[in-house]
Amino acid sequence: MAKDYQKEDVNIKPAFQERYAALTDWEAFLSCSLRFLRRSIRVNTLKMSVHELVARLEPEWKLTPIPWCPEGFWIEHRKGERRDIGNIPEHSLGYFYIQEAASMIPPLVMDPRPGETVLDMCAAPGSKATQIGMYLKNEGTLVANDYTGIRMQSLGINLQRCGLTNSVATLMEGRWFKGHQFDRILVDAPCSGTGTIRKSLKTLRIWNPNMVRRISGQQRQLLESAYQNLKPGGVIVYSTCTLEPEEDEGIISWLLHKHEDIHTEKIDRGRLPGLKTSKVVTSFGGVDFHPGVKDCIRIWPQDNDTEGFFICRLVKEKRETKKEQEETKDALPQKKPDLPDKGF
Numbered sequence: 001m002a003k004d005y006q007k008e009d010v011n012i013k014p015a016f017q018e019r020y021a022a023l024t025d026w027e028a029f030l031s032c033s034l035r036f037l038r039r040s041i042r043v044n045t046l047k048m049s050v051h052e053l054v055a056r057l058e059p060e061w062k063l064t065p066i067p068w069c070p071e072g073f074w075i076e077h078r079k080g081e082r083r084d085i086g087n088i089p090e091h092s093l094g095y096f097y098i099q100e101a102a103s104m105i106p107p108l109v110m111d112p113r114p115g116e117t118v119l120d121m122c123a124a125p126g127s128k129a130t131q132i133g134m135y136l137k138n139e140g141t142l143v144a145n146d147y148t149g150i151r152m153q154s155l156g157i158n159l160q161r162c163g164l165t166n167s168v169a170t171l172m173e174g175r176w177f178k179g180h181q182f183d184r185i186l187v188d189a190p191c192s193g194t195g196t197i198r199k200s201l202k203t204l205r206i207w208n209p210n211m212v213r214r215i216s217g218q219q220r221q222l223l224e225s226a227y228q229n230l231k232p233g234g235v236i237v238y239s240t241c242t243l244e245p246e247e248d249e250g251i252i253s254w255l256l257h258k259h260e261d262i263h264t265e266k267i268d269r270g271r272l273p274g275l276k277t278s279k280v281v282t283s284f285g286g287v288d289f290h291p292g293v294k295d296c297i298r299i300w301p302q303d304n305d306t307e308g309f310f311i312c313r314l315v316k317e318k319r320e321t322k323k324e325q326e327e328t329k330d331a332l333p334q335k336k337p338d339l340p341d342k343g344f
Helices: 014-023 026-033 050-057 101-110 127-136 149-161 202-206 209-228 249-258 291-295 322-331
Strands: 040-043 061-065 072-077 096-098 117-120 141-146 167-171 182-188 230-240 262-264 297-299 309-316
Touching: 014 026, 040 050, 050 061, 072 101, 096 127, 101 127, 101 182, 101 230, 101 297, 101 309, 117 127, 127 141, 127 149, 127 182, 141 149, 149 167, 182 209, 209 230, 209 249, 249 262, 249 291, 249 309, 262 291, 291 309
Parallel strands: 117 141, 117 182, 141 167, 182 230
Antiparallel strands: 040 072, 040 096, 061 072, 230 309, 262 309, 297 309
16 A cells, blocks of 8 residues: 655645645645545446446456546555556556546536547647547547657557547647637646645645746647637637646636637536535636636545646637628518508
């Protein structure tokens, strides 16, 4: 069994503690962030049903359903002798994907439909891309993009291992997409990762406010690119594994103030049973955010004993083209002209 981190082993910057104590219950956040992260998997229904995989694994592994994801399970060895779930044949064959439980939420919020054209702008190593492809049922097109060759290696392997036949892997910076019209776009943006401390204490060591401001600039570029390449009526899901307001609600507020034809959409909580969330941040650093941020979801590690996550669903309004306006006008009943009274 992995050993939890101890407070005395962790060097926490005073500025970090001051900021997070103002945002949440500091002791609960720190305690959860230093605990061992539960291992979890998502069944790949392109290759095997949930029932079939559970039947194969249950003799040796204990599976606990993740309530908000029908294909997700927390997993542990029944005898406590193994944690190397990635070394068993079912993983190599692509029957399941090792994926953190909160990470399964953005594709569920996106709700892609078979036949659509979807972009995962920051796709490597492929957890959400393969989940999106699973929901597309290999119908339509999935563009899985990332920006460095080394990250493309894992992305390409996972797309193939999971049996996605409708996917295209592309190598470019997300901000350079131009002239496309996607039905749905996922921007799982690079971030400061403060929701993933329990995975790596390095996050605490490298954190600083200047880094947060620099990353938020990159996030704005990515989200603007997504807006420009989304067809009217289309959906953007913006997500991060950070809990920094400047990278979360602040980015959404910036986009909503910049473009009048896009709005946040309240996430259907009926699709995420059992998920506990916290209040969104409506102002930070003396700045009041756009009222639309109230529809976002903010998840602290202590809410569900997972990583921390932020998710927002955005919809681009569908406006009639000039041709459609003319067709609508022609279809309207014409007013009869007034005729002179002939005295009948």
